[in-house]
Amino acid sequence: MAEKGVKVFGMWASPMVIRVEWALRLKGVAYEYIDEDLGNKSDALLRYNPVTKKVPVLVHDGEPIAESAIIVEYIDEVWKDGYTIMPADPYERAQARFWAKYADEKCNAAIFPVFTATGEAQSKVVHEAQQCLKTLEKALEGKKFFGGDAFGYLDIVVGWYAHWLPIIEEVSGVSIVTEEELPLMKAWFDQILAVDVVKETLPPRDNTSRKTLIYTGSRAQGQGALVPVGNTNRYQRFPPTAGNLPESLPRQRIEVLGFLEGFRDIGLFHIASMHQKRVWV
Amino acid sequence: MAEGGDLKVLGVWTSPYVIRVRVALNLKSLPYEYVEENLGSKSALLLASNPVHKTVPVLLHGGRPVNESQVILQYIDEVWAGTGAPSLLPADPHERAAARFWAAYVDDKIGAAWQGMLFMCTTEEERAAAVARAVAALETLEGAFEECSKGKAFFGGDAIGFVDVVLGGYLGWFRAVDKMIGRRLIDPARTPLLARWEERFRAAEAARGVVPDDADKMLEFLPTVLAWIDAFKSK
Numbered sequence: 001m002a003e004k005g006v007k008v009f010g011m012w013a014s015p016m017v018i019r020v021e022w023a024l025r026l027k028g029v030a031y032e033y034i035d036e037d038l039g040n041k042s043d044a045l046l047r048y049n050p051v052t053k054k055v056p057v058l059v060h061d062g063e064p065i066a067e068s069a070i071i072v073e074y075i076d077e078v079w080k081d082g083y084t085i086m087p088a089d090p091y092e093r094a095q096a097r098f099w100a101k102y103a104d105e106k107c108n109a110a111i112f113p114v115f116t117a118t119g120e121a122q123s124k125v126v127h128e129a130q131q132c133l134k135t136l137e138k139a140l141e142g143k144k145f146f147g148g149d150a151f152g153y154l155d156i157v158v159g160w161y162a163h164w165l166p167i168i169e170e171v172s173g174v175s176i177v178t179e180e181e182l183p184l185m186k187a188w189f190d191q192i193l194a195v196d197v198v199k200e201t202l203p204p205r206d207n208t209s210r211k212t213l214i215y216t217g218s219r220a221q222g223q224g225a226l227v228p229v230g231n232t233n234r235y236q237r238f239p240p241t242a243g244n245l246p247e248s249l250p251r252q253r254i255e256v257l258g259f260l261e262g263f264r265d266i267g268l269f270h271i272a273s274m275h276q277k278r279v280w281v
Numbered sequence: 282m283a284e285g286g287d288l289k290v291l292g293v294w295t296s297p298y299v300i301r302v303r304v305a306l307n308l309k310s311l312p313y314e315y316v317e318e319n320l321g322s323k324s325a326l327l328l329a330s331n332p333v334h335k336t337v338p339v340l341l342h343g344g345r346p347v348n349e350s351q352v353i354l355q356y357i358d359e360v361w362a363g364t365g366a367p368s369l370l371p372a373d374p375h376e377r378a379a380a381r382f383w384a385a386y387v388d389d390k391i392g393a394a395w396q397g398m399l400f401m402c403t404t405e406e407e408r409a410a411a412v413a414r415a416v417a418a419l420e421t422l423e424g425a426f427e428e429c430s431k432g433k434a435f436f437g438g439d440a441i442g443f444v445d446v447v448l449g450g451y452l453g454w455f456r457a458v459d460k461m462i463g464r465r466l467i468d469p470a471r472t473p474l475l476a477r478w479e480e481r482f483r484a485a486e487a488a489r490g491v492v493p494d495d496a497d498k499m500l501e502f503l504p505t506v507l508a509w510i511d512a513f514k515s516k
Binding site for chain 2: 051052060063065070071090091093097135
């Protein structure tokens with residue numbers, strides 16, 4: 001059976017998935033996008049990625065590849081005559097891979113707590129997140145993009161910050177990436193948001209689309225869903241479980257928390273009203 | 282770039298991440314200066330070369346630092362491509378992606394369990410739990426080995442490849458843990474393919490003198506590493 005073509009198994013709010021879409025679109029590769037309900041994963045996803053069961057998974061002519069950063073390199077290698085994603089020079093490539101790992105491991109771990117911390121603890125975690133981003137920002141010095149003049153591998157890996165961090169800032173009521181603290185990163189956000197493939201793929205930011213959100217924890221322990229308590233602004237877990245999610249967080253924060261879990265555990269969000277299937281050519 | 286250019290590795294002899302880099306350099310027959318670091322008193326060169334993480338391994342090539350072991354491995358593979366030694370990563374993009382996937386899996390699952398069983402547990406129960414996680418991951422890797430090796434000697438096929446060196450880096454500590462717990466992590470009864478793979482890997486020229494085989498020596502060194510970790514935590 002010769003299964004032909006490119007499929008992307010994803011979740012619409014996941015920043016990891018969007019990396020893959022950016023890479024494919026830069027190369028002008030047509031793909032079928034399959035949106036997964038991560039609380040109820042499809043047989044296909046589990047068959048294509050039995051080891052980690054996560055999105056994104058790229059399926060190319062029937063062969064699956066998992067792990068977003070690995071997929072991006074794969075795309076660059078297979079469609080090598082298209083747009084150049086990885087730097088040409090091995091030393092530059094090593095730098096890009098180094099910073100990608102730093103961002104995914106250190107920066108993400110520093111950013112996530114901003115969202116769950118409150119009061120004095122919050123200003124401490126904001127400061128730590130800023131320190132992490134300041135270190136990363138050094139790789140931008142004198143350049144428009146991390147990739148230099150053109151949007152490249154490291155921009156693909158961390159570009160999601162440009163859309164997601166302002167959302168986190170808004171719902172957490174903090175400022176992380178400011179002109180004073182992170183001027184290069186702030187300027188780079190503008191560059192990222194102007195890139196065509198980015199504009200084409202960013203998920204909606206407005207509140208309407210998040211109104212019907214139900215948060216489903218997708219960690220192995222299978223934490224319960226958060227459901228609204230009547231008409232109030234409070235959410236309760238159903239079934240109740242132990243977890244590090246404070247029950248008394250205001251609704252908006254809880255919505256975006258789930259949204260945000262996407263970058264840490266690859267999409268824990270289930271959008272009750274949205275089950276998309278997009279075909280892009 | 283042709284062969285040559287001075288190469289230096291800053292390392293700690295027990296580190297799985299350092300060991301894999303040294304095996305890779307040996308596979309490519311690349312001479313290098315090895316500098317043993319004391320992470321309780323880091324050298325100026327280390328701090329200058331890896332200011333972000335301040336740890337080993339660091340590869341210095343013509344004085345320019347490359348950090349993060351898997352990044353270093355790919356750098357070595359790319360710079361010295363086609364110089365006679367087989368590539369660490371396969372040529373086919375899908376196989377490359379698979380190798381990178383399994384290497385990431387190794388460092389994610391085995392790496393976390395290794396830290397847990399040696400450096401982070403405070404009770405024997407915690408150690409046992411970490412050991413169980415390692416064994417579970419090794420069982421998955423047994424399947425991966427079957428898939429990747431296609432009946433040949435290594436994950437990389439006939440020659441040692443990327444996943445081999447990444448996993449192989451842990452073998453020194455595995456032998457020490459085996460002694461500690463009185464049974465083998467890579468148990469021939471549970472993971473026979475990996476058990477035979479370990480013998481072949483250890484016997485390879487490139488692993489000689491670099492993959493530790495003396496469990497007692499490793500266990501004697503363990504308190505030093507624990508002290509380094511304590512000092513780091515208290516900062």
